[in-house]
Amino acid sequence: MRAIKGLWSWRHNPLCRRTDLVESWVALAALLLIVLLAPVLGVLAGFTVQEALDRSVREQHSSRLQVTATVVRELDRGVLDIDPEAAAQDTRSRVLADWTAPDGSEHRGPVLARLTSPQAGDRFTIWTDASGRTVARPLDPATATTHAVLAGFGAALAVAGLVEGSRRLIVRRLVTLRHARWDRAWDRAGPDWGRTGTGS
Numbered sequence: 051m052r053a054i055k056g057l058w059s060w061r062h063n064p065l066c067r068r069t070d071l072v073e074s075w076v077a078l079a080a081l082l083l084i085v086l087l088a089p090v091l092g093v094l095a096g097f098t099v100q101e102a103l104d105r106s107v108r109e110q111h112s113s114r115l116q117v118t119a120t121v122v123r124e125l126d127r128g129v130l131d132i133d134p135e136a137a138a139q140d141t142r143s144r145v146l147a148d149w150t151a152p153d154g155s156e157h158r159g160p161v162l163a164r165l166t167s168p169q170a171g172d173r174f175t176i177w178t179d180a181s182g183r184t185v186a187r188p189l190d191p192a193t194a195t196t197h198a199v200l201a202g203f204g205a206a207l208a209v210a211g212l213v214e215g216s217r218r219l220i221v222r223r224l225v226t227l228r229h230a231r232w233d234r235a236w237d238r239a240g241p242d243w244g245r246t247g248t249g250s
Contacts, residue, residue, distance in 0.1 A: 069224045080217040088209040096202025103194035110188035114177050119149035121172040125160055143168045151182025159184070 125144045142162040149157050161184055163174045177187050 067228070069228050073221055073224050076217055076220050080213050083213045084210045088206045088213070091209050092202040092204075092206025095205035096198050099201040100195065100198035103189065103198055104191070107189050107191055107194050113179060114185050114188045115152050115180065116175050117149050117152065117178050117182075118173055119147040119161060119163070119176045121163065121165070121168045121170055121174070122146040122148055122158065123170055124168045147174075147176070149176060149178070149182070151178055152180050153182065155182050157182045 123146050125146055143165050144160060145163050145165070145168050146158065147161050147163065151157055157178075161176055163172075163176075165172055165174060177185050179185050
């Protein structure tokens, strides 16, 4: 409040240039936009993303089903598993497995199983579509909410960055105008400014 009161009283200061006043109003407008508009747009973006992700969660949970698979044999790690540290941290094994799809069809294929040392006959669960093709695990509501919150924060930060970037561009333009006015004032004063009548 003191800043607004100071800005209001500064309008009549004889040392205040028009560009100073414009810069102050731009700073105040940018502050209000960052404090008020950025959070509102962030919340709106978060709710919009949350609705879309909730719809996706419902669709995925209705179309993806968990079935039990049986290990036929363990497969060698793929050629792309070059990083030994990543391979050591990964607790999944690549196996050849059999499973029955929800529509009753029988399937066999390579899948990743959360088994440390898989043996033939071990059972584990996988996610499939209605026809038995393996699919990724469906998105859970907690992860969807986390993504929505991050999207809201990202939108708020993007708006704040856009407002601040615009303010800086305007201030840069005002500084350029000030320098141009100073150059014109120095040109009018001439090279003898301050030495008039000294006899030099």
